[in-house]
Amino acid sequence: MNAAAALSVEAAAARLGYGKDVLYERIKAGDFPLPVIRLGRTMKIPASQVEFYAVVGRAPESTEELVDFIHRMNGEEVAS
Numbered sequence: 001m002n003a004a005a006a007l008s009v010e011a012a013a014a015r016l017g018y019g020k021d022v023l024y025e026r027i028k029a030g031d032f033p034l035p036v037i038r039l040g041r042t043m044k045i046p047a048s049q050v051e052f053y054a055v056v057g058r059a060p061e062s063t064e065e066l067v068d069f070i071h072r073m074n075g076e077e078v079a080s
Contacts, residue, residue, distance in 0.1 A: 006037060006044035015054050033059040 007015070012034075013023040026032040027043065034053060037044045052060050052069050060066040068078045 012045040
């Protein structure tokens with residue numbers, strides 16, 4: 001997975017199949033399950049979490065689950 005470390009709200013919305021306005025509203029309402037990084041007026045969403053959500057259909061339950069997912073997406077062995 002060779003993606004940027006964080007995506008704009010517009011890019012995350014496109015990957016998740018949402019309109020950007022819908023995603024902005026979900027973030028504002030506190031109804032978006034992924035972390036949002038606020039840098040002044042700019043908002044970014046971790047790309048690995050967006051990809052996990054797009055593939056699995058939910059937010060990762062732990063950092064370990066997310067790391068295992070990233071390794072699998074990169075074709076790497078994952079210790080059991």
